[in-house]
Amino acid sequence: MTRTVLTAVARLVITVLLAVTFVFVILRVSGDPARALLPVDAPEDQIAAVRAEWGLDKPLPEQYVTYVMKLASGDFGLSLNDRQPALRVVVEKIPSTLLLMGTGLVIAFTVGSALGLLAASYRGRAPDRLIMSLAIFVHSIPSFLFGILLILLFAVALRLLPSGGGPSLLHLLMPAAVIGLSQAGVVARFVRSSTLEVLAQPYITVASLKPLPRWYFIRAHVLPGSALPLLTLFGFSLGGIIAGAAIVESVFAWPGVGRFLVFSVARRDVAVVQTIVVLVATMMAFANLATDLLYAIFDPRLRTS
């Protein structure tokens, strides 16, 4: 168990370091950062001065080490917007994004699991086909289109929900539904196939012969096995949701990290963009770490050898 944890943590550190290195390389190959910061017609000596001020005249390896050290100490540079520390500006917006993503995930996994189980128990019959077609359908509509359609229906035509802004519970409903439902399709497909796989296992036949109440049989023998692969999906879909958040937050003007990212890219706010990239990478790595550890907890076959 200790070894599993150590391996997982080592993998986390490597992932984050790779993301940081990637940001560093992208910033250096995409042109001279000093020129990018200054107006196009800035004189050469001013550029040189900025270079010296930012340490851009030092050799690359040295710059890299300084860069990593600074990030490690929490110094992500200053945002262009009123010269606030980039980290603080971004962190301020994290809670509302987490709220949106969390609600989306809950919707995705509850709706998706329920539909997947339903489809599996009606395998090959009408409800199964209907659910599976629906799953592909919701997953293949682009989320901005889905979002706009929802706005047209609930905000413009029915005037039930606010079209954008927030954060409040009313404002949360539509964007969370967009995120949740498009992922629910994937979850439903996953749950359906893993349930069918479990139902075909010999241990299910054996368990079905025991004098057990039906609810207990499903809860104790069918569900745990069919839910295990969901852990993998959790790690995957988190990435999809984070990427989707940028679009969904923009469509619904949700004041979160995703919308801020789009805004900062447009303003070429390098410090903010790199902060978000590194934070998102760290979060993804943590999510996968959590997945690995949860597997080790829930699947005894991985625990011992």
Added chain:
Amino acid sequence: MALLSIRDLDVRYPAAGRLVPAVRGVNLSLCEREILGIVGESGSGKTVSCLSLMGLLGPRAEASGTVHFDGRDIDVADVVHDRRQGLLPLAMIFQDATGGLNPIRTVGSQIAEIFVHRDGASQKAALDKAVELLESVGIREPRERASSYPHQMSGGMNQRVMIAMALAASPRVLIADEPTTALDVTVQAQICKLLRLLVEREGLSIIFVSHDLDLVTSFCDRVAVMYRGEVVECETSEEIRRAPKHPYTAALFAAIPGHRPPFSQLEEIPQNLDVSPAIPAAQIDLPKVDMTPRLPSEPVERPAMIEVSDVAYHFAKRRWLSRSTHVTKAVDGISFSVPAGTTFGIIGESGCGKSTLASLLIGDRAPQSGSISVGGHSMAELLANGRRAYANRVQMVAQDHYGSMDRRQTVGPQIEEACHIHFPNRPIARRREDALRMLKAVGLDETHYAKLPHQLSGGQRQRVAIARALIVEPDILICDEPTSALDVSIQAQVLNLLLKLQRELELTILLISHDIRVVAHMSHAIGVMRAGVMVEQGPAQEVLTNPRHAYSRSLFAAAPTSRRVENPMSLPGTEPLLKDAVP
């Protein structure tokens, strides 16, 4: 008076728009404290008959007949779709015990849940009862074992857990469907002994389903022989052994190696044998089989074709961040030599290293120490010119006849391909000719040339595998469990074919098997492997009749043979009952 009897059982499955019978008019009866064996080949209906009692036939099956149980008459239609067994106190165990246990739950909890939900017992009381049951089926340290997961236990131990789980339902009858087929022979003997003990101690009655006629006739009280959905004969074990009445039973015995002298031809049961009850047994014509041994069983002096000296292969497994290295000595200092044109048989249980040895011999792995030479040339020398030069002399037939073929290519071209690789200069027309000639040599013909692997039967596929190996004209054929996935009658065909080919082509064969009867029938010399070491080797007759090593003795004693067993309780169980798999 019979405890359970089945009358006129018919089971049909819908297929291609009509009902196809799986079981026809089966009558069986089981007395109290009796072990009834049901024996037959695949598709004979032996398992279907049992599943119909357990409500496991699936929703599409149709069944009719009556079950008479302990004074009650029950319509089969009422039990056939009822898994809960509201009507019959039956329990069942299966071939794959490890797969039959939920992998993410402890074995103890899987037994205890029955007491919790049926009797309303508390978790603790239920677990105590589970521990008691585990102890009663011979699991040592039952309390510790109750909190183990199935993957932490051996196959034999899991089968004991399955038996304990079945007993938890307090059945009167236990149905055991091939419960020992996936186990090593020594473990098989222990499980059989346990089942016999349960009959004596708990008053259980058992229906024991198996494909192995030797096993059921030495272990069961009475035996029903099934063929194509019908019971063709039902008699006491002694009677069946002494004088089988039905020609199919006699043929099945004659197909098993061990009932005929070594190297003699085994009975090949024709696929269209008509056994309808209207025809009296005496009128059914079985082809007369030539009983004379086909090869001299006394090995003549011949030059050695394979020489293996002191070969070793160890798997070292080192875990990350760990200093200790775990070494598995799969093959550890093995030496033997095989004279040209003879067969060397290797017997061993699972994990003894026999398959690693095979992979060394075909050049798939290089031995870490020691040397192998083929026809006087060292393996290293032959491999120096590329694998082809070596493969030209040594070919292999694997156990998995389906997996060892390309599923999307017809079999003819697969045979030609081997020919093309080894003889690139041969013209295409000649290649096809060779492939057809080879198909004929293995008892197939040009109609099989354009068939896909799934269109052939298991036995036909294994013939194609043999043809594909032999088309490159090797000196040595390595057969790793060549018939273990085949029915007895098909096994007989393949073994007969190997004997014929050996005689005609002067082949040197290395036969690896867990089945002592197969090895004894085919081999001039025999080696017994255990834990990477060849504990004993010598001329076949000598090793078989007078084994020197204690392990060989216990292995041979545990194996079902043609010998008659007077008292089933004395069934060779080797070591004491409570001892599980040989480490």
